[in-house]
Amino acid sequence: MLEIDRIFPLREQLSSWRQSGQSIALVPTMGNLHAGHLSLVDKAKTVADRIVVTIFVNSIQFVAGEDFASYPRTIGQDRAKLAAIGTDILFHPLEEEIFPESPEQHTTVMVPSLDNIFCGKYRPGHFAGVATVVAKLLNIIQPDVAVFGEKDYQQLLVIKQLVRDLSMPVRIIDSPTVRESDGLAMSSRNIYLNAEERMIAPMLFQVLSRMKDEIINGNSAYTEIEQRAQDELGQAGFATEYVAIRAANNLAEAGTGDLVVLAAARLGTARLIDNVVIRR
Structure with missing residues (x-):
């Protein structure tokens, strides 16, 4: 090299x-x-x-x-x-x-x-x-x-x-995103998580995955899905910046095409981001 x-x-x-x-x-x-x-x-x-x-x-x-x-x-x-x-x-x-x-x-x-x-x-x-x-x-x-x-x-x-x-x-x-065995997206900033926070952190991906499942199963009440997810993350200790369901190609309001469910939240001193894509 x-x-x-x-x-x-x-x-x-x-x-x-x-x-x-x-x-x-x-x-x-x-x-x-x-x-x-x-x-x-x-x-x-x-x-x-x-x-x-x-x-x-x-x-x-x-x-x-x-x-x-x-x-x-x-x-x-x-x-x-x-x-x-x-x-x-x-x-x-x-x-x-x-x-x-x-x-x-x-x-x-x-x-x-x-x-x-x-x-x-x-x-x-x-x-x-x-x-x-x-x-x-x-x-x-x-x-x-x-x-x-x-x-x-x-x-x-x-x-x-x-x-x-x-x-x-x-x-x-x-x-594609590479994940730890518990689902946490790999990131250079994961080192900022302490042991307790590291146990909680995979919940971000879990919440996004449940949102994806709801949408695939026909729930189109996106605002309600987003709010429930934000509440769940808050209760777990995340300081959530956003949880959103948007058009996958440009982050415009969700339509009939592919979607992305994306989020950013702080956990202690670490800022975590993650997303899941829905092809349809």
């Missing part, structure tokens, strides 16, 4: 692969890799010849009061995990390589229709930060495909929208 921290040598290597007819997949991450991240790499290996994983803790997607300074940085362990599963390049740039000037002066990419709803409402500016750095990584690497997890569902839709709107020649591929 090559480890590169500068744009110019990265592009030189990618150019040589393209000239030999090899396809390239990108897996962007912020590091502290777990089995969910590694599943994205495995997915990428099924659709491209060469795999580039990026590790960049993106300061502009953290809002005031969040954990940018304390976000787990485990580059040594991450490097070993990526090498073990056959990653071709680890691109691990310094902030000044991505933002030669201050991040505050950098051009910003925003997807207005998704920017300030749900997670965007509670984390103002977060999705503009994500969209800006993902757009930059896509331009730097120019992959044939990029793989993103379904756990961060709103983020996935933001990225698909920016690729469509900016006519980027890249295919965005979803990869």
Whole structure:
């Protein structure tokens, strides 16, 4: 595995692969890799010849009061995990390589229709930060495909929208959420859960799954389903930000097409998000 921290040598290597007819997949991450991240790499290996994983803790997607300074940085362990599963390049740039000037002066990419709803409402500016750095990584690497997890569902839709709107020649591929044995969605921030909270945390997925079952069984009283779920989470100790049933393709009001049931809630110092999709 090559480890590169500068744009110019990265592009030189990618150019040589393209000239030999090899396809390239990108897996962007912020590091502290777990089995969910590694599943994205495995997915990428099924659709491209060469795999580039990026590790960049993106300061502009953290809002005031969040954990940018304390976000787990485990580059040594991450490097070993990526090498073990056959990653071709680890691109691990310094902030000044991505933002030669201050991040505050950098051009910003925003997807207005998704920017300030749900997670965007509670984390103002977060999705503009994500969209800006993902757009930059896509331009730097120019992959044939990029793989993103379904756990961060709103983020996935933001990225698909920016690729469509900016006519980027890249295919965005979803990869299913990877869960612990008790159903908790894997997340780098699960380490913030104490032992008691960790016992409670799987209830988020359980509640979403019951909502899905109700809808599949014909209950279309979505507001009532959402409220019951929020009450149940509150009684269990979650500080719920939202529980919502929405159109799966754009998070608009639910219609007759596919749906997504999504939620965000705090449990102690951990902010948990999860979702389940209903195909119909």
